[in-house]
Amino acid sequence: xxxxxxxxxxxxxxxxxxxxxxxxxxxxxxxxxxxxxxxxxxxxxxxxxxxxxxxxxxxxxxxxxxxxxxxxxxxxxxxxxxxxxxxxxxxxxxxxxxxxxxxxxxxxxxxxxxxxxxxxxxxxxxxxxxxxxxxxxxxxxxxxxxxxxxxxxxxxxxxxxxxxxxxxxxxxxxxxxxxxxxxxxxxxxxxxxxxxxxxxxxxxxxxxxxxxxxxxxxxxxxxxxxxxxxxxxxxxxxxxxxxxxxxxxxxxxxxxxxxxxxxxxxxxxxxxxxxxxxxxxxxxxxxxxxxxxxxxxxxxxxxxxxxxxxxxxxxxxxxxxxxxxxxxxxxxxxxxxxxxxxxxxxxxxxxxxxxxxxxxxxxxxxxxxxxxxxxxxxxxxxxx
Amino acid sequence: xxxxxxxxxxxxxxxxxxxxxxxxxxxxxxxxxxxxxxxxxxxxxxxxxxxxxxxxxxxxxxxxxxxxxxxxxxxxxxxxxxxxxxxxxxxxxxxxxxxxxxxxxxxxxxxxxxxxxxxxxxxxxxxxxxxxxxxxxxxxxxxxxxxxxxxxxxxxxxxxxxxxxxxxxxxxxxxxxxxxxxxxxxxxxxxxxxxxxxxxxxxxxxxxxxxxxxxxxxxxxxxxxxxxxxxxxxxxxxxxxxxxxxxxxxxxxxxxxxxxxxxxxxxxxxxxxxxxxxxxxxxxxxxxxxxxxxxxxxxxxxxxxxxxxxxxxxxxxxxxxxxxxxxxxxxxxxxxxxxxxxxxxxxxxxxxxxxxxxxxxxxxxxxxxxxxxxxxxxxxxxxxxxxxxxxxxxxxxxxxxxxxxxxxxxxxxxxxxxxxxxxxxxxxxxxxxxxxxxxxxx
Numbered sequence: 014x015x016x017x018x019x020x021x022x023x024x025x026x027x028x029x030x031x032x033x034x035x036x037x038x039x040x041x042x043x044x045x046x047x048x049x050x051x052x053x054x055x056x057x058x059x060x061x062x063x064x065x066x067x068x069x070x071x072x073x074x075x076x077x078x079x080x081x082x083x084x085x086x087x088x089x090x091x092x093x094x095x096x097x098x099x100x101x102x103x104x105x106x107x108x109x110x111x112x113x114x115x116x117x118x119x120x121x122x123x124x125x126x127x128x129x130x131x132x133x134x135x136x137x138x139x140x141x142x143x144x145x146x147x148x149x150x151x152x153x154x155x156x157x158x159x160x161x162x163x164x165x166x167x168x169x170x171x172x173x174x175x176x177x178x179x180x181x182x183x184x185x186x187x188x189x190x191x192x193x194x195x196x197x198x199x200x201x202x203x204x205x206x207x208x209x210x211x212x213x214x215x216x217x218x219x220x221x222x223x224x225x226x227x228x229x230x231x232x233x234x235x236x237x238x239x240x241x242x243x244x245x246x247x248x249x250x251x252x253x254x255x256x257x258x259x260x261x262x263x264x265x266x267x268x269x270x271x272x273x274x275x276x277x278x279x280x281x282x283x284x285x286x287x288x289x290x291x292x293x294x295x296x297x298x299x300x301x302x303x304x305x306x307x308x309x310x311x312x313x314x315x316x317x318x319x320x321x322x323x324x325x326x327x328x329x330x331x332x333x334x335x336x337x338x339x340x341x342x343x344x345x346x347x348x349x350x351x352x353x354x355x356x357x358x359x360x361x362x363x364x365x366x367x368x369x370x371x372x373x374x375x376x377x378x379x380x381x382x383x384x385x386x387x388x389x390x391x392x393x394x395x396x397x
Numbered sequence: 398x399x400x401x402x403x404x405x406x407x408x409x410x411x412x413x414x415x416x417x418x419x420x421x422x423x424x425x426x427x428x429x430x431x432x433x434x435x436x437x438x439x440x441x442x443x444x445x446x447x448x449x450x451x452x453x454x455x456x457x458x459x460x461x462x463x464x465x466x467x468x469x470x471x472x473x474x475x476x477x478x479x480x481x482x483x484x485x486x487x488x489x490x491x492x493x494x495x496x497x498x499x500x501x502x503x504x505x506x507x508x509x510x511x512x513x514x515x516x517x518x519x520x521x522x523x524x525x526x527x528x529x530x531x532x533x534x535x536x537x538x539x540x541x542x543x544x545x546x547x548x549x550x551x552x553x554x555x556x557x558x559x560x561x562x563x564x565x566x567x568x569x570x571x572x573x574x575x576x577x578x579x580x581x582x583x584x585x586x587x588x589x590x591x592x593x594x595x596x597x598x599x600x601x602x603x604x605x606x607x608x609x610x611x612x613x614x615x616x617x618x619x620x621x622x623x624x625x626x627x628x629x630x631x632x633x634x635x636x637x638x639x640x641x642x643x644x645x646x647x648x649x650x651x652x653x654x655x656x657x658x659x660x661x662x663x664x665x666x667x668x669x670x671x672x673x674x675x676x677x678x679x680x681x682x683x684x685x686x687x688x689x690x691x692x693x694x695x696x697x698x699x700x701x702x703x704x705x706x707x708x709x710x711x712x713x714x715x716x717x718x719x720x721x722x723x724x725x726x727x728x729x730x731x732x733x734x735x736x737x738x739x740x741x742x743x744x745x746x747x748x749x750x751x752x753x754x755x756x757x758x759x760x761x762x763x764x765x766x767x768x769x770x771x772x773x774x775x776x777x778x779x780x781x782x783x784x785x786x787x788x789x790x791x792x793x794x795x796x797x798x799x800x801x802x803x804x805x806x807x808x809x810x811x812x813x814x815x816x817x818x819x820x821x822x823x824x825x826x827x828x829x830x831x832x833x834x835x836x837x838x839x
Contacts, residue, residue: 081792085487085778086785112560115533119785122561122754126789135560140528140536143584146555149577156570311528311536311553318547345485348781353488354537358544360483374485 019228020206026213026225027258031102033217034065038104043165046102048093049254050277050305051111051138055181055287055297056158058219059173060165064109066215066278067102068256069093071379082123087116088346089254089377094120097128107132107164109157112139113309114351132164141311142302150298158294174293180219181287187226188214188283194233195272196336199243202233204250204261204271211278212256246396247337249273249368251329251359252344253352259379260344263386267393273336275329281306284328308351325355326362333366340396342389343372369396408634408672409665411658415637418654419461419515422644426457426519427509435522435593438542438549440535441643442713443527444556444578444736445585447609447728450647451602452589455519458644459538462518463494467689467811469514475501476812484541489534490779490811492541499545521546523592525585526553530560532782552588554581556733558740561755563748567741578733586729599728605647606728610717610735612652616642617716619659623706624767627671629662632682632705633695634672639711677702678770678832681763683794684709684756684787685775688808688816697822698773701829707767709759710783715742753797756790761798771802771832777810802835804828 026033034044043062047054057064069092078095096102107130110121118135125133137153139146162169191210194201202210210229214222246269250260254277264271274280285304290296302310306328314324332338341363345352353374360370371392375381429436437449439456449456466472472490475497480486482500484493495518501510502520509517526539539551556578559567586597623630630638638658641651665671680698682705688694695705720738725731743755743762750758760772772794774787791803806824809815 081788083776083781083785083788085776085781087781112530115531115781116785118530119781123786123789126754126793133562133564135562137530137557137560139555139557140533141553141555141581145577145580145584149555149557149573152570152573152577156565160565308537309533311526311540313551313553318543321543347485348487350488350492350533350537350781353485354492354534354541356483356485358540361544372483374487 019225019232022225023206023209023213023229026216027209030068030212031065031104031216033221034063035104037063037218038106043106044104045107045109045132046097046105047109047111048090048117049111049113050282050307051113051136051301052109053111053136053154053157053297053301054219055174055177056154056161056169056294057109058180059169059177060158060161061167062106062161062165063218065102065105067093067097068212068254069096069377070101071257071259071377074378074380081127082120085348086120087114087348090116090120092377094124094127097124105130107134109134109136111136113307114349116348132161134160138301140309141313143313147295147298147302150302151292151295154294154298171293174297175289177219178287178289178293178296180223184214184219184223184226185283185286187223187230191226191230191233192273192280192283194230197237198247198337199241199245199270200272201236202229204248204265205258207271207274208255208258208261211276215278243270245270246340246393247272248393249275249332249336249338249341250344251275251341253277253346253349255344257379259382260342260385260389263382263389264342264393267390269340269393269396273332273338275306275332277307280332308355322358322362326359329359329363330366333363333368339368340393341368341370342392343370345372345374346377347374409630409638409658409661411654411661412630412634412637414654415640418645418650419465419640422458422640423462423465423515423518425455427516429455429519436519437589438521438524438539440525440527440532440538442531443525443529443535444582444732445525445527445554446646447602447605447732448582448585448589448597449525451605452586452593452595452597454523454589454593456644457518457521459495459518460491461640461644462498462514463491463811464689465514466494466498467813468692470690470813471512471514472811473813486812487779489538489782490809492534492538494811495538496541496545499542503545521549523589524549524551525589526551528553528555530557534782550588550592552585554585556581556736558737561744561747567744571737571741574737575730575733578736579727579730582729582732603728606731608649608652609647612642612646612655613714614716614718615652615655615659616714619655619662620707620712621766622659622662622666625666626679626768627669627673627676628679628704628706629665629670629672630658631672631695631699632708632710633692633699635705635708635711636687636692636695642714643711672704673699673702675702676704677836678704678829679768680705681760681767681769681772682708682710683760683772683774683803684783684790685806686710686777686780686783686810687775688777689810690813691808691816691818691821694806694821694825697825701825703829703832705773707763707769709763713739715739750797752793754790754793756786757793757797760790760794764798764801769801770836771804771828773828774803774805776805776807778807778815779809779812802828802831
């Protein structure tokens with residue numbers, strides 16, 4: 014890929030989300046949509062399908078979903094479901110719904126009933142990470158693999174899985190390398206650009222995603238020579254699927270730099286790799302339960318509460334140090350019990366590192382952006 | 398917003414005993430320390446009741462305490478404390494109410510906060526949570542609690558069942574689900590042994606499991622007496638009589654309660670004594686926890702000649718001979734089978750009716766068995782666990798079953814600010830009119 018093309022391509026895939034999947038569908042591929050960081054993309058890829066992580070549209074009001082899904086469900090889930098009902102994903106052959114939280118579990122039947130896709134699978138991911146849970150989840154993945162083999166009309170061999178695992182590990186290595194360019198002062202890639210890269214990457218087949226990321230790295234590295242030091246606040250954002258640039262634009266529009274994230278489409282999925290194991294499904298199970306750090310997985314580690322906090326959030330402190338973060342924004346969607354119940358613990362933990370924290374609970378919608386902007390700007394003024 | 402508590406008249410004398418039993422449950426948690434017993438914060442429908450009872454652990458049920466605070470219309474002071482700590486109002490209000498109480502008690506260095514409803518709930522020695530396909534707060538609430546009670550150890554075990562999928566045979570998955578649940582229950586025992594310093598008495602556990610099995614069968618037998626017309630007890634009472642099965646399972650007192658209730662219902666049936674004098678409409682409480690501060694709504698239904706002979710809420714069990722449980726010598730494996738077979742009980746029926754789903758098959762079964770004319774659901778805004786998916790149940794019910802009148806009420810379990818009595822009563826009135834029209838047409 015020529016050096017000048019990558020960010021333009023990112024823009025294209027970000028602006029016209031799912032366009033590549035639509036092209037691949039037209040070329041005869043099977044496209045499987047999925048939600049959340051827990052979608053087992055390695056297995057979907059090994060089966061020969063194209064996984065597409067679904068997103069909503071923050072600028073689009075929910076007009077169809079409310080007739081079928083309670084408004085007490087996660088606003089992100091409702092928005093994506095609304096998009097699907099409106100035909101935005103009319104090229105999907107099926108969907109995989111991982112059990113991340115009540116809003117995925119309790120609405121899975123709502124999705125399958127109303128979308129009527131040829132393939133549907135609810136993946137019963139447990140909330141625990143002890144040894145029996147990893148064994149159990151390996152069996153759950155086995156049920157999924159068998160079901161997918163039937164739908165795709167082909168066996169998924171260990172070799173297929175190994176290839177897919179390596180492809181995703183390479184993809185994650187590439188993305189981590191891109192993240193490393195955010196350590197610079199100022200970062201070589203802005204938060205707005207990075208958000209677009211993360212969104213574009215999750216819409217592509219893994220090899221194309223890797224190639225795109227590597228192209229962005231080459232393009233962005235060239236900026237190093239022209240970069241001058243700044244003293245702007247360096248912000249980290251923490252939350253689940255924040256898949257639009259609106260928040261990043263507010264932060265950077267206020268003169269700060271968004272240098273790191275702990276989002277479910279960002280560092281949460283790009284830091285952990287799958288280990289090569291005798292049973293490939295066991296390595297995949299281990300990654301999703303023990304390495305992907307989501308609040309929906311109960312972490313039992315540590316003999317004391319403080320040790321437990323370290324097991325749950327220690328990696329965030331490492332990010333703070335590594336990326337020279339001095340302000341953090343926790344952005345939680347309304348009606349989210351898993352994220353919401355750990356806000357006080359997480360906020361205290363981050364503040365104990367000397368970093369100031371802003372906690373925001375809001376919608377997956379630009380309709381409330383005004384109040385979000387006011388609070389972020391006020392917060393960043395305090396940092397300056 | 399309604400701001401005065403209106404007590405609900407109870408139809409059975411058994412239900413009238415419940416406040417005293419609930420107070421006793423709470424009091425047991427408060428005096429446990431001086432009796433040398435350990436207290437566990439626990440959550441209903443987690444399948445660890447028998448383990449706690451066999452180890453003499455006193456369960457302190459957060460849902461019960463918060464429900465009482467709500468019923469007394471005295472939860473706001475705790476909700477506000479939790480909110481001040483950044484626990485959003487959109488989170489489970491059972492949890493935030495309890496957390497607000499915990500924070501206050503810690504500020505008072507262990508003393509009970511002033512004017513606490515019914516003497517408050519005891520400080521726990523452990524928290525026993527659960528990871529399931531139900532209720533994120535069951536593993537997040539324990540973590541949040543520990544943020545304020547840092548010395549209290551937490552255990553969370555997994556309890557899962559094969560999810561509904563008409564394309565898959567759930568029976569092929571049962572074995573690994575049961576194996577996993579059994580392992581997690583054994584891990585729970587090991588944790589309790591560590592905290593209590595006592596070994597599990599496995600013979601005692603087996604006896605308690607047997608007592609639980611007999612209680613479950615008696616509970617179902619008792620509740621099925623409500624099929625009788627006129628209905629001798631309705632859901633308004635069941636929201637009280639759920640206390641023993643939900644909070645006292647594995648105790649003789651629980652068994653005895655349902656024995657007495659059964660006898661009382663038989664007596665009422667013999668005397669043709671119904672909840673309402675002129676029973677016009679029989680309704681199914683299709684899903685949803687009630688607004689504890691507005692239980693008088695059931696009486697309002699009764700005043701219109703409507704009764705609820707059956708509900709799915711707090712009936713998280715089924716007669717054991719219908720579950721066909723495999724034999725096992727391990728009482729924990731027995732619990733695991735009972736769990737898996739209960740949650741998958743309506744799968745076969747759903748597979749036989751294209752387009753249906755298990756929750757709807759259960760509704761259809763109850764509509765037919767209890768001769769119901771309509772279905773009422775309650776959607777509580779702070780609880781996704783039991784309340785997301787209700788609209789689909791109503792939609793599928795209409796599609797696969799019949800054009801049955803459905804009412805979906807809105808409110809919350811604890812937060813009274815979500816409730817509007819006038820609106821609720823207007824919606825009930827409109828629903829009754831629909832039932833009336835339909836009856837006249839028939």
